[in-house]
Amino acid sequence: PPVCPIFEGKKLPPPTLGQLQEALMALSKVHSRVWKLLREIHVGQNKGTIPSHDIGPGDWVWVKRHQTKALEPKWKGPYVVLLTTPTALKVDGIGPWVHCNHVRPAASAEQEDAKKEWEASLHPSNPLRLKLRRRQ
Structure with missing residues (x-):
């Protein structure tokens, strides 16, 4: 018509x-x-x-395990946050993006322990990358 x-x-x-x-x-x-x-x-x-969070890059978070085994902690980490969106986080050491409802911020004492456990250094050839190494 x-x-x-x-x-x-x-x-x-x-x-x-x-x-x-x-x-x-x-x-x-x-x-x-x-x-x-x-x-x-x-x-x-x-x-x-719309879920929102106040977590930014450089913060430390715990990531929830959805299928825990016997006597296994429910939260794994802490991990460093690399990138964020309003609803998701990209954390170092986990491939896929994590929804903001599946993380919780790490306490300052936990962050200090994690910082003592890990060492960050600049990548030799790429200035946009970091190399993380677990301290012995």
Whole structure:
């Protein structure tokens, strides 16, 4: 079906450049007003529904084990956080990204113990990489 039945079978003359510019400016104004109204309606609507965290790169976290064996700790780590998104973390030593609900921050004492256990040095050829070595 035609979008506008009034013009069915009729052809309109092509708009001039000035008419096209005016129409685009009017459309732009309507667009900005509509988005402003939508933003006001939806402000705070997603509060609490999207998980968030205050963990950043360089922090130490414990990662939850989902299938623990007998007498095995439920949390493994602590691990250093390399990258973050609002819902996931990339930690050193674990391949896939970890959801923020499956980690907990390591206490400062645990971080100090981990820092004593591990040694970080610059990679010899790539300045964007670190080499982590467990201290003996």
